[in-house]
Amino acid sequence: MTRPIIGRVAPERWRTIGATAPGQRTVGEPGTARIAVDLLGGDQAPDVVVDGALRACQADPSLHLTLVGPADAADAVLAALDPADRQRITTAITPADTVRNAVRAIAQGHADALVSAGDTAVTVLAAARELGRWPGVRRPALAAILPTAAGRLVLLDVGSTVDPDAATLAVHARLGAAYASVVNGVTEPRVGLLTIGSEPGKGDRLRRALPPLLEELPLPAAARYIGLVEGNDVVLGSAADVVVTDGFTGNVLLKGLETGYALAGPPAPDTDLPPRAALLLGVGGTVVVCHGAATGPDLAAGIGFAADLHRRASVAAIADLLRYSEVSHD
Structure with missing residues (x-):
């Protein structure tokens, strides 16, 4: 279906969950x-x-x-x-x-x-x-926005899918590129795949199998796949605007970076920090x-x-892309 x-979609009839306070609304005002x-x-x-x-x-x-x-x-x-x-x-x-x-x-x-x-x-x-x-x-992605020395970066997945296959991460690359374009205003987002080295063939079986798929994958918003990136590239932010990884690795990296930033300060201290929250794409x-x-x-x-x-209307704009x-x- x-x-x-x-x-x-026009609002459906509200199904009552419980008691409501005065001023309940069913249609939002401008x-x-x-x-x-x-x-x-x-x-x-x-x-x-x-x-x-x-x-x-x-x-x-x-x-x-x-x-x-x-x-x-x-x-x-x-x-x-x-x-x-x-x-x-x-x-x-x-x-x-x-x-x-x-x-x-x-x-x-x-x-x-x-x-x-x-x-x-x-x-x-x-x-x-x-x-x-x-x-x-088939598997939605949690996308977080991280502060970097060069600006802001989209990291996904950060916890929704901990054991993806190559097809899932390819879909996440498309989601991340559209998100970076709509929410961060990035023109022609650069999409990288997180692994343990930037040289071809680095990483586990999944990371070794994915690059050929990403190289041929049509990405929205005139985005382009730029290859493998490492953890330091996530902090610097100069190599990629979107970094794709599995939810297990992404969650570990996210929490480690946030703790480090809390102790030492973000890499770009004069910029506004993005919210510590992720959008489910x-x-x-x-x-x-x-x-x-x-x-x-x-x-x-x-x-x-x-x-x-x-x-x-960010979600609708991402869907349109x-x-x-x-x-x-x-």
């Missing part, structure tokens, strides 16, 4: 962003998620939140807001299965995007089932995944990132 990608927030996602949930939701709501007067989770956690957000701000909060009370219910808010037209710091596998599975996958994307909606160890400011940044992606207009629910 296929259906249009979220953003091109300039608003309706973000579903998984209150139980994260190692320190719900407290840290409540903190992040409050920060995000107070920082963006055009933000509307649907808080999905237990009543006491949702009430903590409402109690801390001014009465006028409470009108921008919808509560979806559910004691469990919060990610699936939050994804359904997007599928049914009640929210524009989802933010969760919960289990990555659960989030990816719920998004794929409820929102559908783009044609040819290949599903029919905007799904942002934060670290399980995310702090309140991290969650707020993730919510702000999701709102910006929605306002720029890849010539996808529908998703599959098979």
Whole structure:
């Protein structure tokens, strides 16, 4: 079964998950962003998620939140807001299965995007089932934006697919190139494959088999495959704008770099740091995944990132570059 990608479909009837606060909306107003927030996602949930939701709501007067989770956690957000701000909060009370219910808010037209710091596998599975996958994307990819000495770089996958085959990484190369073009504004993105050396033949069996496929692969946004890159190229950012790897290696690299940057500072200290959040590419909606160890400011940044992606219609623009207009629910 296929259906249009979220953003091109009229909102369906909202299926009630639980009690809702005054001011519930089913259609977003111009300039608003309706973000579903998984209150139980994260190692320190719900407290840290409540903190992040409050920060995000107070920082963006055009933000509307649907808080999905237990009543006491949702009430903590409402109690801390001014009465006028409470009108921008919808509560979806559910004691469990919060990610699936939050994804359904997007599928049914009640929210524009989802933010969760919960289990990555659960989030990816719920998004794929409820929102559908783009044609040819059997395994969606989590794409993170990293600061580098030369600017910003897209790293994918960072945790969704830990054991991909060559065809999966080839699809991820296309997703990453479109993402770099739309979100980072890169003209003719350079796509590299992460391995242990830049010389031909370096790496494990998968990394040795993939270059011939990438060399012949048509990439969107006039992107081009530039060959093998190493870990130092990810920090410097001068060799590639997109770095493709498996989710296991990408997650290890991401967490190591973030810890190093926290201790020593990023390689370009005068630039704004991108949010510590990843966009799930290949599903029919905007799904942002934060670290399980995310702090309140991290969650707020993730919510702000999701709102910006929605306002720029980024997921639809990426799909357009890849010539996808529908998703599959098979």
